[in-house]
Amino acid sequence: xxxxxxxxxxxxxxxxxxxxxxxxxxxxxxxxxxxxxxxxxxxxxxxxxxxxxxxxxxxxxxxxxxxxxxxxxxxxxxxxxxxxxxxxxxxxxxxxxxxxxxxxxxxxxxxxxxxxxxxxxxxxxxxxxxxxxxxxxxxxxxxxxxxxxxxxxxxxxxxxxxxxxxxxxxxxxxxxxxxxxxxxxxxxxxxxxxxxxxxxxxxxxxxxxxxxxxxxxxxxxxxxxxxxxxxxxxxxxxxxxxxxxxxxxxxxxxxxxxxxxxxxxxxxxxxxxxxxxxxxxxxxxxxxxxxxxxxxxxxxxxxxxxxxxxxxxxxxxxxxxxxxxxxxxxxxxxxxxxxxxxxxxxxxxxxxxxxxxxxxxxxxxxxxxxxxxxxxxxxxxxxxxxxxxxxxxxxxxxxxxxxxxxxxxxxxxxxxxxxxxxxxxxxxxxxxxxxxxxxxxxxxxxxxxxxxxxxxxxxxxxxxxxxxxxxxxxxxxxxxxxxxxxxxxxxxxxxxxxxxxxxxxxxx
Amino acid sequence: xxxxxxxxxxxxxxxxxxxxxxxxxxxxxxxxxxxxxxxxxxxxxxxxxxxxxxxxxxxxxxxxxxxxxxxxxxxxxxxxxxxxxxxxxxxxxxxxxxxxxxxxxxxxxxxxxxxxxxxxxxxxxxxxxxxxxxxxxxxxxxxxxxxxxxxxxxxxxxxxxxxxxxxxxxxxxxxxxxxxxxxxxxxxxxxxxxxxxxxxxxxxxxxxxxxxxxxxxxxxxxxxxxxxxxxxxxxxxxxxxxxxxxxxxxxxxxxxxxxxxxxxxxxxxxxxxxxxxxxxxxxxxxxxxxxxxxxxxxxxxxxxxxxxxxxxxxxxxxxxxxxxxxxx
Ligand SMILES: Nc1ncnc2c1ncn2[C@@H]1O[C@H](COP(=O)(O)OP(=O)(O)OP(=O)(O)O)[C@@H](O)[C@H]1O
Ligand SMILES: [Mg+2]
Numbered sequence: 001x002x003x004x005x006x007x008x009x010x011x012x013x014x015x016x017x018x019x020x021x022x023x024x025x026x027x028x029x030x031x032x033x034x035x036x037x038x039x040x041x042x043x044x045x046x047x048x049x050x051x052x053x054x055x056x057x058x059x060x061x062x063x064x065x066x067x068x069x070x071x072x073x074x075x076x077x078x079x080x081x082x083x084x085x086x087x088x089x090x091x092x093x094x095x096x097x098x099x100x101x102x103x104x105x106x107x108x109x110x111x112x113x114x115x116x117x118x119x120x121x122x123x124x125x126x127x128x129x130x131x132x133x134x135x136x137x138x139x140x141x142x143x144x145x146x147x148x149x150x151x152x153x154x155x156x157x158x159x160x161x162x163x164x165x166x167x168x169x170x171x172x173x174x175x176x177x178x179x180x181x182x183x184x185x186x187x188x189x190x191x192x193x194x195x196x197x198x199x200x201x202x203x204x205x206x207x208x209x210x211x212x213x214x215x216x217x218x219x220x221x222x223x224x225x226x227x228x229x230x231x232x233x234x235x236x237x238x239x240x241x242x243x244x245x246x247x248x249x250x251x252x253x254x255x256x257x258x259x260x261x262x263x264x265x266x267x268x269x270x271x272x273x274x275x276x277x278x279x280x281x282x283x284x285x286x287x288x289x290x291x292x293x294x295x296x297x298x299x300x301x302x303x304x305x306x307x308x309x310x311x312x313x314x315x316x317x318x319x320x321x322x323x324x325x326x327x328x329x330x331x332x333x334x335x336x337x338x339x340x341x342x343x344x345x346x347x348x349x350x351x352x353x354x355x356x357x358x359x360x361x362x363x364x365x366x367x368x369x370x371x372x373x374x375x376x377x378x379x380x381x382x383x384x385x386x387x388x389x390x391x392x393x394x395x396x397x398x399x400x401x402x403x404x405x406x407x408x409x410x411x412x413x414x415x416x417x418x419x420x421x422x423x424x425x426x427x428x429x430x431x432x433x434x435x436x437x438x439x440x441x442x443x444x445x446x447x448x449x450x451x452x453x454x455x456x457x458x459x460x461x462x463x464x465x466x467x468x469x470x471x472x473x474x475x476x477x478x479x480x481x482x483x484x485x486x487x488x489x490x491x492x493x494x495x496x497x498x499x500x501x502x503x504x505x506x507x508x
Numbered sequence: 509x510x511x512x513x514x515x516x517x518x519x520x521x522x523x524x525x526x527x528x529x530x531x532x533x534x535x536x537x538x539x540x541x542x543x544x545x546x547x548x549x550x551x552x553x554x555x556x557x558x559x560x561x562x563x564x565x566x567x568x569x570x571x572x573x574x575x576x577x578x579x580x581x582x583x584x585x586x587x588x589x590x591x592x593x594x595x596x597x598x599x600x601x602x603x604x605x606x607x608x609x610x611x612x613x614x615x616x617x618x619x620x621x622x623x624x625x626x627x628x629x630x631x632x633x634x635x636x637x638x639x640x641x642x643x644x645x646x647x648x649x650x651x652x653x654x655x656x657x658x659x660x661x662x663x664x665x666x667x668x669x670x671x672x673x674x675x676x677x678x679x680x681x682x683x684x685x686x687x688x689x690x691x692x693x694x695x696x697x698x699x700x701x702x703x704x705x706x707x708x709x710x711x712x713x714x715x716x717x718x719x720x721x722x723x724x725x726x727x728x729x730x731x732x733x734x735x736x737x738x739x740x741x742x743x744x745x746x747x748x749x750x751x752x753x754x755x756x757x758x759x760x761x762x763x764x765x766x767x768x769x770x771x772x773x774x775x776x777x778x779x780x781x782x783x784x785x786x787x788x789x790x791x792x793x794x795x796x797x798x799x800x801x802x803x804x805x806x807x808x809x810x811x812x813x814x815x816x817x818x819x820x821x822x823x824x825x826x827x828x829x830x831x832x833x834x835x836x
Contacts, residue, residue, distance in 0.1 A: 308721060332723040346721055349714030351781055360711055361722040367704045414722070 008067075009034040009166060009197045010055065015064030017050055019401060022393050024050040026221040027064070032166075032199065037192045039208040039229070040201045042218035042241055043433045044405025045391050048201045049091050051218070052168040055199065056088035057081030069165070079108075087162045089155045091170040091201070091404050091431065092344050095143045101150075102126050102139035105158045125161070133160055133187050148175050148342055149294045156184070160191075167191070168199040171404070173207060174431050177294045177459045185211045203405075203433050205234045217241055242435045249438065250466030251445040253486060260284040261319070263335075263453035264422050266305060269314030274300045275477035278314065282422060282453040287444065289456040289468035289485070292497045297477040298457045299341050302424045305455075306338045307331040308346075318422065332361055337420035339411045339428050341457075347411050350400035354392055355381045357399050357410050362417045384413040389439055404431040412440065419452060426457040441467060461490050473497050535826050536775050536787060540794040547797060551804045559800070561682065567796050568675070568685035569594075569744040569751070571789065574767045575696040576733075576740035578788045581771055582700070583733040584713035584780030588644040589629055589651060590741045591764035593622045596655035597742035598749035599757060602664040602671075611670040618746040619739050625651055626738020630731030644734075648761075655757040663756040666749070674750035685747050692740065697785045709733060713780030769795055773823050794823065 010032040017025045025047040032038045040048045053059045054066070057075030066073055068084050075081045078088070095104045102122055111121045123139065130136050135153045143151060152175045159167050169188070173181040181204075188198050188211050202208050208215060208229070215232055217224040217240045224240050260283045270276035275297035282288045290298040303309045305316055307328045316323045324330035328338070340346035348357050358381045359366065366377040381395060390409040392402055399407055408431055415423055425444065429437045444467060448454050458464050464471055468485035473496035481496045547554040573590050580587050601618030605611060625647060632643040666672055675685035700706040711719035712729045720726045744763075749755040774791025776783025798819060802812045 306721075328721050329723045329725060338721065340721055345715075345717060347718050349711050349718055349781060352710060352714050356707060356710070360707065360719070360724070363704045363707055370703045370705060372702060372704055372707060 007034050008032070009036075009069060011067040013065045013067075015051075015054060015061045015066065017047075017054060017059055017061050020393065023221050025054070025061075025218075028221075028223055030216060030223060030226065032197060033214075034165075034197055035192055035195045036213040037188055037198045037200055037211050039212035039215045040199060040218065041203070041205070041208055041215060041237060042224075044409075044431075044436055045403040046218040046241075046433075047221040048218055049170050049403065050221075052088055052170050052199060052201055053090075055081070055166070056086055056168050058088065058090075082162060082164070085163070085165040086168070087159050087164040087166075088168040089159045089170060089172050091174075093148075093151050093155055095151060095154060095158075097144035098142060100140050100142050101137050101146065101154045101157075104143055104154055105129075105139075105161050107158075109162060126157075129157055129160055133157065134183060135187065147294060149177070149180060152176060156187075164196070166197045166199070168201070170201045171203065171431055172200075173202060173204060175427075178461060180294070181207065203431070203437070205237050205434065208237070209234065219243070238434055241433070249441070249462070251442050253445070253467075253469065254449055255486070256283060256286045256448075256469045260286065260451075263319060264305070264455065265317040265320075266301075267315050267317075269301065269304060269311055269316065271300070271304060271309070271311045275304075275474075278479055280472060280479065282455050284421070284451045284453050285448050286469045287448050287454040287456055287467050287485070288470045288472060289458060289464040290472050290474055290479075291458070291461070291464045291493050292474035294459065296474040296497065298474050299426055300477075301474070302338070302426055302455060302457055303340075305331070306336055306424055308338075308340075332420070335421035336424060337361070337415040337422070338424040339415070339426060341426040341430075343407055343411050343430075348399045348407060351398050353396045354385070354390070354399055354402065354410055355395040358384060358395075358413045359417060361414060365418060380417045381413065384416040385409070387416055388412045388443065389436060405433055405436055408432050409436065412443070419447065419450075422453045422455065423447065424455045424457075427459065428456070429458075429460070429463065461493060464493065465490060475499055536773065536790045536794065536823070539823055539826065540790045540797070543794060543797050543801070547801045547804070551801065553804055554800065557681075561686075563793075563796050563800055564686045564689075565683045565751075567792050568683070568689035569748040570763070570766050570770060571689040571792055572692045572744040572747065573737075573741045573763070574770045574788045574792060575693050575785050576737040577767050578771050578774075578776050578783060578785050579696060579700060579709055580733040580737045581776050581778065582713045582780060582783045583709045583729060584716065585633060585640045585730060585733055585737075586644070586778070587626075587629060587734060587737045587741075588641065588761075588764060589625060589648040590737065590767055591761045592648040592651035592655070592759075593625050593738055593741035594745040594748070594763045595755075595758055595760065596651050596658060596745070597621045598745040598755040599655050599659040599664055601746050602666060602749060602755055603658060605671050606664070606667050609668055611668055611674070614671065615674070615743075615746055619742045622742020622745070623735050623739040626735035626741075627731060629738060630734035633734060634727045634730035649759075652757075652759040659755070659757045661757060663754050664749075665754045671750055672753060675747045676750060685751055688743075688747060692743070693785055693789060700785060705729070705732070710781060713782075715781070766795070769820060773820055775824075795820070 008031050012028055012030040015025060015028045028051060040051065042048050050059060054061050057078045057080050060076055068086065073084055096107065105126060106122050111118045126139050135157055137150050137153045143154060156172060173184055176184060185207060188200065191198055200212060209232065212229045214226055215229050216226040217237065219241065262281050263284050264282040266278055266280045269278040278301050290301065292298050304311045307326055307330055310326050316325060318334040323334045344350060355378065359377050363372060366373045385395065388409040390406050390413060392406060399410055429440050432440060444454055456468060465488055470485050471483040471488055471493060472479050473481050473483065473493060475497060483492055553559055573594065577587060577590060597618040600621050601614040604617045605614035629644050629647055632638050633640045675683060677684040679687055700709065708724045708729045711724050712726050716726050770792035771788050772778065773794055774787030776787050798816060
């Protein structure tokens with residue numbers, strides 16, 4: 001759907017940005033038309049986020065010129081970008097955890113009477129914003145008590161509240177469920193119809209094809225091409241992004257060995273207010289997926305199994321012996337590993353080098369008498385990061401300087417140094433590009449084939465269907481049904497997750 | 509799958525951009541060396557063996573405490589009770605020495621007293637989840653008070669020659685105080701950079717939740733760093749008592765300020781997760797050189813304070829600027 005407005009909103013000429021020895025974006029020329037949805041796609045580390053941050057004033061470009069709404073600009077801060085009505089929803093959430101949702105939304109743009117913040121006005125505006133956008137979050141909740149999906153919504157509300165003419169959204173749907181994502185896509189379409197320009201960064205090519213007017217493909221910091229969305233297909237995009245075609249998305253499922261031993265047994269696990277009566281088993285060589293809507297209790301269950309959160313009742317056994325609950329340390333000792341839902345909050349020490357982040361839970365392997373033997377550590381991390389195709393200028397770089405996808409790969413590499421008997425993977429492909437996603441699928445399938453038990457939580461229904469041998473669907477804190485993963489259909493899973501017929505569910 | 513991708517494209521930027529990577533993280537070294545050169549050139553007595561030896565000796569007690577305070581800070585903890593332990597532990601040690609004439613016992617008791625207060629701090633912070641500023645401020649008062657009780661408000665003095673010798677013996681022309689400090693600095697450096705425990709300290713300060721999920725005993729690490737800091741402050745107090753041949757009760761926080769200044773000027777982040785003992789060593793000597801320079805130039809002590817504050821501010825700002833990373 002080409003837009004009517006024809007003037008150019010943004011004109012980039014020869015923009016480059018360098019971090020140390022990495023040229024994150026390299027002489028980029030790009031035109032973004034007013035009111036269009038302009039998608040930015042490319043592999044992990046291609047430079048999408050960096051380009052978005054240059055637009056939004058987070059990074060100052062080293063070279064090149066930028067014209068916005070006919071004015072040549074040089075943003076030195078996000079504030080200056082905001083003055084030109086440009087803002088960004090960042091890939092990694094940037095909210096103040098101790099403030100409430102509404103305080104975060106109006107942070108920096110408070111309306112006031114004299115020096116006094118006008119909370120009433122905020123509430124009115126918030127209400128209107130929620131009505132217009134259809135994104136609802138309890139305004140009085142502190143952000144750190146919200147789920148990740150709700151935090152993402154707060155980020156989006158914040159961008160909307162700034163009444164920007166240009167919004168850069170960096171992987172805004174990565175944390176949302178399918179229906180929440182399709183809501184957001186509708187919001188983006190509405191914004192665009194209303195004249196707002198949206199730069200949409202995403203690894204979900206179907207969403208890109210669905211919502212974008214034009215698509216720019218990036219690779220190694222350069223632009224491969226910009227084209228009308230109508231002239232592209234998933235295949236053509238993938239090929240341009242990674243320079244080769246990808247066949248089937250998921251590796252073939254090998255039927256699980258029915259005689260395999262049971263690795264994980266969970267009995268009667270419950271915590272008041274979160275989940276109850278959770279029984280589940282995962283056998284060696286089996287991938288079991290927990291499916292369900294956000295808030296159905298999937299993450300809570302796996303966090304409790306891994307000892308992160310306490311439980312009120314029930315037991316967890318690994319290989320027939322009980323696991324002390326309430327400490328991840330005991331869980332790891334019993335043979336579990338976990339990739340948590342949010343890599344930046346729960347996974348990584350952002351300022352420490354990749355090497356230290358990857359080796360942390362397995363440091364014991366490289367230690368003699370409490371001393372860390374660097375050489376062995378270095379070699380093992382190198383092998384593990386190569387296995388996940390992690391790209392970093394060096395393993396000594398702080399993790400925060402890696403692109404989002406490569407940060408996620410660091411989490412994966414962590415558990416490849418020594419393989420656990422059970423791997424719990426909560427949204428393992430969040431923020432990962434198509435090529436790497438495929439690699440992670442192969443990795444998970446391969447690990448299972450070698451006898452690892454895998455407990456997967458994913459909001460991507462294709463992922464659940466494509467990988468799992470068994471699917472456990474959760475609703476309202478309970479496991480409501482078990483579906484054979486080989487024969488499962490999308491409709492069947494959705495129906496169980498919503499507790500209604502699938503047709504109604506999809507039509508949310 | 510491909511190798512970890514090494515990028516070799518280096519492009520030219522402005523002069524500042526060129527300077528930054530070299531300055532990045534090492535600003536304190538250059539600033540300290542610059543000051544050293546400046547004083548060497550401008551004052552004759554500065555670069556004399558006696559003066560430098562003296563500075564080393566004077567910095568010894570501070571370095572002993574500051575090394576471990578650095579560890580606590582990297583783990584995300586802030587210990588205000590260093591001063592109180594520094595004051596009270598030697599009082600206890602001297603009482604033991606006066607009563608038993610056993611120096612070994614006195615030293616052990618002094619260090620253990622510090623360790624005990626440190627453990628208490630650790631439990632308050634890690635188990636009771638009290639903010640470390642508040643928790644250690646509270647224990648500070650208790651320990652300062654204990655100092656008056658232990659000493660019966662008197663100045664205590666060592667009775668044995670051995671106690672006097674703890675800090676004042678010369679080996680290879682340096683005092684034992686200097687050697688003890690060197691030993692503590694090296695041990696701490698080793699602990700932080702080479703051991704598993706050190707890794708866990710960085711992880712705990714960098715992101716406690718992530719550290720816990722990776723199997724680090726976050727509570728244990730926190731208690732341990734406070735305990736070690738307490739023990740080091742106790743040792744520093746004993747060494748100081750031996751240097752000055754006395755100990756007296758007070759509620760003087762000034763030792764703490766010296767320690768914190770050295771750690772922070774060195775560039776260890778108050779936010780935790782980053783830093784190193786070598787930084788603290790440079791931070792301590794930067795401040796020591798500055799004060800020494802003032803004295804050699806006969807700057808009015810009142811003005812010394814003002815200038816010292818300003819210089820610390822500048823040093824810290826330069827370091828922060830050099831280490832600033834692009835947001836994102
Ligand atoms: N602050 C930084 N410091 C150093 N290097 C950085 C920094 N930010 C990005 N980079 C590097 O710049 C390159 C581009 O990163 P960018 O985050 O723009 O990628 P991306 O296309 O958004 O990837 P992803 O899909 O994984 O989010 C990467 O090589 C990354 O490591
Ligand atoms: Mg990105």
